[in-house]
Amino acid sequence: MGHSTTEHGASHGSVGEYIVGLLLSIGLTALPFFMVMSGDFDRTLTIITIFVCAVAQVLVQLVFFLHMNNASEQWWNIITAIFVVVLVAILIVGSIWVMQNMNHNMLMGH
Amino acid sequence: MSNTSMPAPEAGYTGYIDGEHHHDMEGDTVFGFWIYILSDCILFASIFATYAVLRGNFVDAPLASELFELDYVAMETALLLLSSFTFGMAMLGANDNDRKQLYLWLGITFALGAGFLIMEIKEFIHLTHVGASPWSSGAWSGFYGLIGTHGLHVFAGMCWLVAIFYHLHRDGITTQNRTRLMCLSLFWHFLDIIWICVFSVVYLMEMV
Numbered sequence: 001m002g003h004s005t006t007e008h009g010a011s012h013g014s015v016g017e018y019i020v021g022l023l024l025s026i027g028l029t030a031l032p033f034f035m036v037m038s039g040d041f042d043r044t045l046t047i048i049t050i051f052v053c054a055v056a057q058v059l060v061q062l063v064f065f066l067h068m069n070n071a072s073e074q075w076w077n078i079i080t081a082i083f084v085v086v087l088v089a090i091l092i093v094g095s096i097w098v099m100q101n102m103n104h105n106m107l108m109g110h
Numbered sequence: 111m112s113n114t115s116m117p118a119p120e121a122g123y124t125g126y127i128d129g130e131h132h133h134d135m136e137g138d139t140v141f142g143f144w145i146y147i148l149s150d151c152i153l154f155a156s157i158f159a160t161y162a163v164l165r166g167n168f169v170d171a172p173l174a175s176e177l178f179e180l181d182y183v184a185m186e187t188a189l190l191l192l193s194s195f196t197f198g199m200a201m202l203g204a205n206d207n208d209r210k211q212l213y214l215w216l217g218i219t220f221a222l223g224a225g226f227l228i229m230e231i232k233e234f235i236h237l238t239h240v241g242a243s244p245w246s247s248g249a250w251s252g253f254y255g256l257i258g259t260h261g262l263h264v265f266a267g268m269c270w271l272v273a274i275f276y277h278l279h280r281d282g283i284t285t286q287n288r289t290r291l292m293c294l295s296l297f298w299h300f301l302d303i304i305w306i307c308v309f310s311v312v313y314l315m316e317m318v
Contacts, residue, residue, distance in 0.1 A: 018198040025191055029184075029306075036314050037180050046318050054310035058303050065198055065299045077144055084148040088155040095159035 013067050021064025028057040136289050143293040147300050150263075154304055157259055158311065161252035165316075171246035174253065174316045177237060183313045186229045187305065190264075193222035194302035197295050204291050207283055216271060219298070223268050230261050253312065260308060263301050270294050 032050045035041045041049075062068045068077065168174070196219045203211030234254070237243070244254040274294060277287050 013198060013202070015199070015202060018195055018202070021198075022191070022195040025194075029187055029191065029309075032310065032314055033180060033184050033187075036317050043318060047315070050310050050314045050318065054306055057306050061194070061299060061303050061306070065194055065302075066296065076141065080145060080148055084151050087152055091152065091155045092159045092162065096162050099163040 013064065017064050017067075021060055024060045024064070025057055028053045028060065136285065139289050140292050140296070143296060147296055150300070154256075154259070154307075157252075157256045158307065161256045161312065164248040164252035167248035168250070169247045171243075171250055172241050174242070174249065177240060177242055178313055178317055180313060180317055182229070182233065183309055186226055186233075187309050189222045189226040189229070190302055190305050193219045193226070194299050196222065197298045201291060201295050204283055204288060209278075209283060212278070212283065213275075216275065220268060220271050223264055223271070227261060227264055227268070230257065230264075234258075256312065257308065260301065260304055263297075263304075267294065267298055267301060270297070 032046070032053045035046045035049055068074060068081075070078070165174075196215050200212050200215035200219060203209075203213075203215055234257075237250075242250050242253075244251055271294065274287070274290055277290060281287055
């Protein structure tokens with residue numbers, strides 16, 4: 001039926017793909033947990049590792065579990081996702097920024 | 111006006127592409143669901159932002175860094191991550207029209223989801239008992255709001271799984287049920303992705 005290739009966001013994976021995705025995810029989860037739980041790593045290094053691993057794991061899951069790729073049928077999936085990423089960034093960074101500014105002005109007075 | 115001659119249509123040509131038409135509907139359903147998931151991302155982003163703003167405001171309530179147990183969180187994470195994997199295996203079963211494999215993996219997914227939810231509820235009860243209740247401070251409100259919303263989504267996903275079991279039992283692996291499974295699998299993987307952000311931003315950052 002040509003079923004497997006033309007749906008939006010719905011191309012299918014293989015067992016191998018899912019297993020690779022699972023192993024990568026386990027690794028990217030275990031590393032930051034290990035660093036925080038052992039407690040004998042530099043704080044800055046640990047924080048950077050947490051964020052790098054989180055972003056990497058989100059990408060791994062998008063590629064290996066949700067099968068996002070640069071196939072042309074997926075163009076709309078990707079363009080909408082990028083739009084939402086921008087919105088999310090504005091929302092989160094903006095909120096923190098505004099509230100920090102406000103806290104600063106409230107506590108310090110002039 | 112035009113004098114270009116068109117080739118004669120093939121025998122049986124109706125002007126409609128029947129198979130393709132149905133097919134597009136299916137793709138549109140999944141794409142529509144994808145748009146819903148992206149809007150859900152914005153919901154979670156708002157709650158994450160709220161949590162980020164409130165995270166330091168404990169007032170008299172116990173500090174999160176005194177109460178979080180990372181090995182417990184690691185267990186929860188393992189359950190949810192595995193369930194994402196088993197849902198993928200279930201989808202492969204559906205693609206092969208292998209009903210037994212589909213039921214088996216969906217069943218495991220449901221059990222893992224239930225395990226995750228039970229662990230989360232136990233954690234909530236424990237935290238509330240030791241004084242970190244949702245109403246105790248801004249930071250804990252943000253915590254329960256964020257984790258609770260994610261938990262509610264997992265619960266919704268499990269209800270949906272039950273509905274899909276019913277549909278599969280009634281109709282078998284039809285095109286429509288495949289589309290339903292596709293949407294639920296997107297939803298389930300999405301919840302796992304949100305959880306990655308939760309354990310990184312909430313638990314790990316609080317304990318570092």
